[in-house]
Amino acid sequence: MIRIIREGWETFLTDFRAVKEQDPAARHWAEILFTYSGLHAICFHRIAHFLFRRKQFFLARLISQWSRFLTGIEIHPGAVIGKGFFIDHGMGVVIGETCEIGDHVTLYQGVTLGGTGKEKGKRHPTLGNHVMVSSGAKVLGAIQVGSGAKIGAGAVVLRNVPPDSTVVGVPGRVVSQNGVRMDPAWDFSQVPDPVAQSMKRMQNELFLLWMTINRADDRLKQMEQEKAKVQ
Known part of the structure; x- marks a missing residue:
């Protein structure tokens, strides 16, 4: 008991x-202890998980x-969570x-680590060490998220994520790994700028209009000169 x-x-x-360490807004130990719902949620979970492992299922739930009622964060007592777990803001996790x-591991508000159906057995994700899951992301199914991975805000991840990689989008796609860009399709510097394109078309149209006016002016001057010679 003393060891526990x-x-x-x-x-x-x-x-x-x-x-x-992770929240620059945390100014004082009392503020963290009494006002951080993420810390409260993980403390409750540690107790519930302890009871769950001893088959005290009702009390654990x-x-x-x-x-969940106090913090807005729902963690099933069966979930296994390592040390240094941080839920920032937390509502809806x-x-x-x-x-x-x-x-x-760090989770932000609105994150779901869930299943994809009513299958039994292992049906929820496994996250490695030092993983960050951003606001609103959904990681679904019995998939593996490698250590050091980052999941972008609003991403829906349905496949395994390699270590030290970044995943964004719906469905989630690996866009970088070990600091190297993996998918050039996500290089927004190569995407045409619609405003610049519109400006260029407008410049071309103005140039054509200027040329047309100049030609018409030259033709009018030529006609006036011819008329003057006839008179």
């Missing part, structure tokens, strides 16, 4: 330090639902039963 208490305290301190999350 010591391990739980060490885990709490790691989670607490993760908030202080009761604690997780109470935590959902973490499924068979999720496995490594150490020092």
Whole structure:
């Protein structure tokens, strides 16, 4: 029992330090302790998970639902979450039963780590260490997200993500890995600028109009000269 208490305290301190290290708005330890719903949610989850592993399923779910009511963050007590876990803002975060999350992972508001249906067994994602999942992203199914990966805001990820890569879009696509761009289609510097194109067309049309007016003016002067000679 003493060992369990010591391990739980060490885990709490790691989670607490993760908030202080990653959120520049965290000014004081009391502010973190009493006002950060992400820290509250993971503390409740640690207790619920402890009970879940000892087959106290009803009590575990009761604690997780109470935590959801208080924090707006829903974490199934069966989810396995490593140390240094940080949920920033947190409202609307959902973490499924068979999720496995490594150490020092960061989630932002509106993130869903969910399943894709009613299949049994392992049906939720596995996240490696130092993964960041941005606001509103959905990571669905029994997929692997490698350590150091970053999921962009609003992305829907349905396939495995390699380590140290960045995924964006719907469906999620790997656009860089180890700092190297993987998909040139996402290089927006190569996308034509519609405003510049419109300006260029307008310049061409103005040039043609100027040429037409000049030709008409030259023709008018020529006609006046011919008329003067006849008179």
